[in-house]
Amino acid sequence: MRAPYGLNILDNCLTCPVREEHLFCNLSVHAGQRLNEIKSTAVYPKGAMLFIEGQQPRGVFLLCTGKAKLSTSSREGKTIITKLSEGGDVLGLNAVISNRPYEVTAEMMEPGQANFLPRDSFLQFLKEYGEVALRVAEQLSRNYYTAYEEIRTLGLATSPSEKFAKLLLSWSTKTPQNDGSSQVKLTLTHEEIAEIIGTTRETVSRLFSEFKKKQLLQLKGSTLLIRNRTALEKIVQS
Amino acid sequence: MRAPYGLNILDNCLTCPVREEHLFCNLSVHAGQRLNEIKSTAVYPKGAMLFIEGQQPRGVFLLCTGKAKLSTSSREGKTIITKLSEGGDVLGLNAVISNRPYEVTAEMMEPGQANFLPRDSFLQFLKEYGEVALRVAEQLSRNYYTAYEEIRTLGLATSPSEKFAKLLLSWSTKTPQNDGSSQVKLTLTHEEIAEIIGTTRETVSRLFSEFKKKQLLQLKGSTLLIRNRTALEKIVQS
DNA sequence: GAGGGTGCGTGATGACAATCACACGGATGA
């Protein structure tokens, strides 16, 4: 038996985008109700930290609106951004399941709303509802694939231009246009982009100039126009 | 109810090392019996591929004896080794759970034995035994942490020497001696080490020379003596 | 013992990106 639309946990979080693969969609009525009892909702300002790398796992965050960046840093202060999360994403799941410290810091990049599921009740809930445990496993394996993609990017792509092209392509596939180009609202600073592809701010600036010159992209204000996907793909596999 | 020693799936695989955190240890009697029905055992020679990156997931491999290396390659032929697996490890779990192609190639580095659990029966089994699904989730999150450690290594450690030191330390912690040093049997070629830390064979050769000169390590035949852990740790965080 | 394959050491060279440095423009706020 499936919960009819309107009983889902996500409906208390009105703007939450519903995804096919979403962890908490299409649960049974009982499971959905139980989840609703467990959860608490809060609004976070820009710059708020949902959790910080190294902290003991308090619980799972279900991001409803807003964007968050997940990052990890070395002692010397070098930081890499490993994922940009949007509404619908589940944050902190790995840490909670394995009862290890959060492996990343989750910081809100713009104000947003999130549901919080405390660790203990969440784990108890999973024990009660085996069906959901399998869903969690699936979500974890998706997380794993994302991490693996990251490994491939960092380990196999040598030059910054290759990684930059890869990043642009990942943005471009999200917003395909009929003519092969695509538009993205650029909300990241060069510094943040550098932290994603593992290089320096200056190099990112130079990459933008270079790619503009090569007609690969165009900037109008904060709107990024990706012009030539196939050329980017050539850079990636070069 | 727990399976008494002797009913465990692993017992058909005599030399299989039993680990506390192992996926299939301490299952209920029923679950253990069911697993035993599902599994089939085979022996693999050195160089055998359990599965190859990009293949549709056929099932899960439970490595009993021998070692395997997990690797991924780019189209241009650059390869990185992401994990060295030993007896007790579960291979291919992520691909099977998420029904995506294997994300790595698993190649036997020395002859060994493995249990194979075909995808369909394994997933069916998980649906029947929710307890095990949660264990699988835990295993997946462990895999995830390993992957994340890899990301940190590749993304945060800039110089090859730092990554090399990190690798040596990871070996050294497995075989601690009373005086702070440790001995490891070096079974990898320089080429393979290069593929682990993401550099070239030549650089690895030079790193060995350099570290020998600095009294950080010593080589007697194929026995690697790691002499100065603290110095290595300084290089890592430098 | 000759020959081929594989793994290892090491020199020379060049490219490329990190680093440092500074200038500019647009916000924001006193």
Add this chain to the structure above:
DNA sequence: TCATCCGTGTGATTGTCATCACGCACCCTC
């Protein structure tokens, strides 16, 4: 209106590592 901060562009310099190249040692097998 001016000061300040932040994000950005871009030059000059330097160190580091990948690359190419070659020689050597070892272990097979014929």
